[in-house]
């Protein structure tokens with residue numbers, strides 16, 4: 001029998017769940033169903049990330065990321081408190097490795113201040129008071145409002161919050177949408193809805209392209225591999241990050257802490273063929289490979305990024321020795337740790353804008369007929385998820401639903 005609802009959301013990651021929560025908070029009488037192709041929660045990006053509650057200083061002040069990350073930092077902590085999920089307010093030091101990075105520290109600081117984020121710049125000699133194991137070329141930046149939490153526990157809390165508001169989740173339900181007579185409908189006729197939200201993470205562009213949205217983008221997945229050790233082997237107190245590269249949308253190899261007492265280095269940003277290719281033997285797909293090749297070609301021919309340099313710097317980091325070696329530019333004593341083990345990787349669903357060959361930096365929310373698509377939900381999508389979902393609900397879905 002066909003399942004009827006007002007709003008069908010495709011994807012039970014943090015973006016889909018927080019959109020569902022916001023819809024029901026706004027209009028408790030709506031029937032909101034989330035369909036997820038998996039049998040359980042958090043099997044993709046929302047459960048495979050670094051668990052860092054970002055403060056929001058990396059992003060251009062006019063971006064959705066800047067707005068949602070700053071507010072999301074506060075709101076994620078509130079949710080964690082309600083569901084008794086531990087949050088550790090460890091803070092972050094951003095260190096510099098050379099003169100060029102030192103001068104770029106100012107840009108990062110000014111950007112953060114414009115975004116309303118609390119930040120401080122300190123001279124080198126103060127670093128030992130914040131993180132004695134880290135080194136910096138000259139000055140460093142301190143972000144007191146960066147924290148860590150448990151990514152799986154957060155996505156489960158969102159699921160429980162959604163259920164408590166009367167939402168329904170259909171697991172094991174892979175949705176495909178098509179256009180019919182100017183309306184977007186479920187291709188398999190399992191669901192009958194007034195509005196559909198495509199919040200399918202790494203699959204969202206594939207779903208949107210099927211109804212003619214987002215064909216100017218190609219998906220180029222980047223695998224994030226981590227190595228972890230116990231805090232006993234490397235007693236770091238703070239997250240330690242480098243100054244990010246000016247044009248690549250990744251933050252560079254850094255040190256994060258986990259809520260269960262581990263120190264992680266990574267993630268790498270290795271371009272791969274499959275958007276769910278978590279190991280060499282799984283996730284191969286012909287259409288993913290075609291998309292990735294299209295994206296790579298556009299990156300190579302465009303002049304926005306040096307794709308050769310990305311490949312050259314990222315691929316070697318798959319070798320543990322080289323990843324650890326790079327990390328010693330931030331924390332020299334990492335070289336003495338023998339006991340590193342591999343953590344489950346995550347995949348960044350990064351879109352390439354084909355006409356310009358640019359890696360898309362911001363989140364994209366776009367509506368057509370009775371559908372809303374959330375594309376490029378990359379980092380800091382986990383931190384940003386609560387205001388992000390509210391934005392999708394209030395600015396796109398509810399006005400169109402009438």
Ligand SMILES: Cc1cc2nc3c(=O)[nH]c(=O)nc-3n(C[C@H](O)[C@H](O)[C@H](O)COP(=O)(O)OP(=O)(O)OC[C@H]3O[C@@H](n4cnc5c(N)ncnc54)[C@H](O)[C@@H]3O)c2cc1C
Nearest residue numbers: 011013014015037044046049050052175201224346381383
């Ligand atoms: C390596 C890595 C590290 C990161 N670190 C951080 C961090 O420290 N802090 C931070 O804020 N952000 C971080 N992020 C980003 C963050 O994890 C993502 O932005 C966020 O999880 C995206 O959520 P989502 O709901 O869009 O996607 P997902 O969590 O991937 O959810 C999408 C869901 O859609 C389902 N789906 C797909 N296709 C279909 C279909 N056809 N039918 C039904 N269901 C479907 C999938 O099964 C999945 O459950 C990181 C990401 C990665 C990859």
